[in-house]
Amino acid sequence: MKYLEEFRDPDLARRLLDDIARITTKHHVLMEVCGGQTHSIIRNGIDRLLPDEIEMVHGPGCPVCVTPLETIDKALEIASRDGVVFCSFGDMLRVPGSGRDLFSVKSTGGDVRIVYSPLDAVQIARDNPDREVVFFGIGFETTAPANAMALYQARQEGLTNFSMLVSHVLVPPAIRAILDSPTNRVEAFLAAGHVCSVMGYEEYYPIAEQYGTPIVVTGFEPLDLLQGIKMAVLQLEEGRAEVENAYQRAVTRGGNVPAQQMLADVFTTVDRNWRGIGAIPRSGWALGAGYEAFDAAERFTVTDIDTVESPLCHAGEVLRGTLKPDECPAFGKECTPRTPLGATMVSAEGACAAYYLYGRFKELEATP
């Protein structure tokens, strides 16, 4: 398939690996921010094929993993109400709240529906004027343009039975928060390619400069990842800290301008709590001026939320890159994709799920 197979060529991958081995002289810690990239790295065994000196740590770029527990509990409460149709992307359904998840709300009679696009939720609202249709609008900068368009259309049409529970998160402030952390070990970042397709990579220049940290915009196929890793390692070896683009076929410096205009129109930048990580200043988007009426958090007053995280779960450390999933004592024991204790074990982008799915168990590795 075009643009896919070529970027999975094993011969070229081997050459890139040789090249990386050739330029590497010391230990480096690299973080891929995006959970989609984490899965690609683990699925293809890239972290194991790299020279021993290069350590890949996995970042917080898993939207369902970082959605605040309080927001999930709020979603669960709204979804259980009579007269509500609660629409969500599928990977949100198994994310544990304080004690239950959207699946259990659905199985106990809640009208919870999985949609592929937020526009599907708008259509459900048009088709069901007597029901309150709520969409769970989460995600990074990649998902935000879609959610913004759903809100824009709902407002254009004057839909009164549609609202959104919005909890968007942004990559650049998260990178800053990781670099600011006293326990940080990350020396270079692979920036999430598709986030940059939307936003461009202008925002990363001040970060690279201020922290002296290389940032390389990177795609998702094995060759893309290896090329991004190679460029980052080369910068570290040469003592440079620049922003580079290893994903030129999909990312331009300015990004997608029509999408950015829509985002600016619909959303406003706010401080946001990240599950497992904590509050990060100006790291999220919420509904902006003119869209207040579509705010599900306002429309449905939810009080008395008492959030409880599993005491066994170390997802916060996993999301910050200070703990590998297989180092969590509950990994593969109390916690599996069927019985997840943390959101990182659920999502298609969660690091714990990637390690589980691709058989990364410490015991197995220990046997010679």
Place this chain on the structure above:
Amino acid sequence: MCLGIPGKVIEITGEGVTMTGKVDFDGIVKEVSLAYVPEISIGDYTIVHVGFAITQLDEKAALETLAHLQEIEAVAIELDPGAALAAEEAIAKGDE
């Protein structure tokens, strides 16, 4: 939610915020919004996230990247066979 893969635009209808089209992902055809890629044409490739095309793939840039990778000299460094084997196993597991 963020696993965008490339697809080929095979049909375009409407314009502005209602510009939509059919995108072929290796045989699976999906109806997607093209509102954010207004310059796209039939036959172009795009990456789609939750029903929205977010970027148009640049064929010239793709070919340049591949050409650049071809130029890397194939030096014969013995890869750790254990690591390669483990990776293959991981891939095989993932395919199940």
